[in-house]
Amino acid sequence: MMSDPSQTELIGRASLPRRNWPVVILMGGFLVGGGIWPFIGKEYHVYLTLSFFAYSVALLGLNLLFNYTGLLSFGHALFLGIGGYTAAFLTYKYSIMSMELILAVTLALSGVVALAIGFICVRYIKIYFAMLTLAFGMLLHSFLMKTYDLTGGDEGMHVFQPKLLGFEFATMDKMAFFCGPYYYYSLTVFLIALVLMWRIVHSHFGICLQAIRDNPDKAEYLGISIRSYRLRAFVISGCFAGVGGALMAPPTGHVDPAFVFWTHSGDMVFMVLLGGFSNFFGPMMGSLVFIFLRDIVASATEYWRFIFGAILAVIVIMAPEGLMGMVVNGWHRLRSLLMRGGSP
């Protein structure tokens, strides 16, 4: 059937592995840069990077829904909360210190909760989906506030230093632990999440999600069950956000209902927009800039919220495709300039 030489040539061309240099550089940058950062960066900045890892894992999940499935969740802090409170319950209430167990329980809980909530939410799209997810997030917030005996109410709960791969690191002081073993642990989880999500969005399942995002009617008439695919994307997304929350809690040492409040979900959406949701790496860029810029501005002035808000607004207006969009456009311009320069 495929003996036609022109067709054979086409297959060869289409299946040839394309070397995507910017992606290779970025992946390598995360690995090498992340690996040496504790040796060259200030301790405080290394500590701040833990938030970047945690948010990035959560945003990988959020963007699977937003960019690849076309559903914007305004309640994803709910899953951060599940991760954070799982860490608190296990370490504080039950003295279970294993970080691996915390992550495993978080994955299971986030998956079950996402399945239940998603079952209802994915029946709706656009603003209705966004508002429903926000409502479920606020339901958890109210639950955490009102069940004082169980969750500590508005005071929240402590999160104790976890064991990593069975090692306690009891002799290390807190900062050395978080900037050393915990940093590399978070980096590893982040890199695993990054590769896993990369594979998901480039898989058979991932392309079906993008088809649903672009045209649900057409996708359905090509035999794709849109509700089932959206639900699965929601569950995967919730699991990533849950893991992000579980990573975030130990360095903070404390979780409270603000963790799941809608403004926290809003921060996550803002990070995605700031970095550029249409690029795989955009949300990570957004979280990096958001976390470090907030810290710089907050340490410079007591009116930091005003200044920080203004700076972010300017960035979003000047770069509607997000910061990553700016970088990518710059890269394309540079490449075309170099190619023009190299041609006779």
Add this chain to the structure above:
Amino acid sequence: MILEAQGIKKYYGGFCALDGVSIQVREGEFVSIIGPNGAGKTTLINVLTGFLKPDAGWVKFEGRDIAGKSPEELTHLGIARSFQLVHIFPKLTVLQTLQVAVLSRLRRGNKWLSSLHSDKEVLEEALQVAELFGLSPFLSNKSAALPQGAKKLLDVASAFALRPKIILLDEPTSGVSTADKNRIMRTMVEAARQMGIKTILQVEHDMDIVFSFSDRIVAVHQGKIIADGAPKDLERNEDVICTVVGKKECFQTFQTILEARRAKEQ
């Protein structure tokens, strides 16, 4: 009988769009549904493909009642369709669009960690369909950036990529220049032959195309079937042609066009 509908009624509020329509399509037939604007042609296609639920009547595919089945279920039974307005995935490339259709047919959408790019079977089939529809030069183009004719072809090609038992095409040449219409129809018929898709049911306005390609023509007017027969039986039926075209004087023009085509064929 591959597809059969009996006593289909469909109302939009108080307006009766289909009034007890019954239609049968045999395996291997190329059937065209014709009729003036608002006759109920698209509604009929929408009912036959589960896009709309009939208010009365039933639809059977291979003897099985398919009422209430979702479009996704109908697709997996072997029914595919294209829409009147172009339905594509704007941000996906031509190759990706065809890959989606092929992997859906092979039920590989659940593979969530395997690389689509290295799935040779899906790739080969998608490329084969692209070749048949003349879409190979556009493989890496985003669908939104295609010329209108290529968008239409991609829409139809993705339905063909499902290798259905029957395909329902809603005005497959609408929005395409007159010069391109015959080329697109020929491409589709040739692709159907090569892919083993034997049965086609289409809604079409272009009488030249309808009478050139169809085995049977069904004329619909005001929600009812007013004629059902072979093209040679209908082409001399002045009442039907005038009802479909809308003007009495068009009948003569229509006859002239048919004679010119026959002369060209000889």
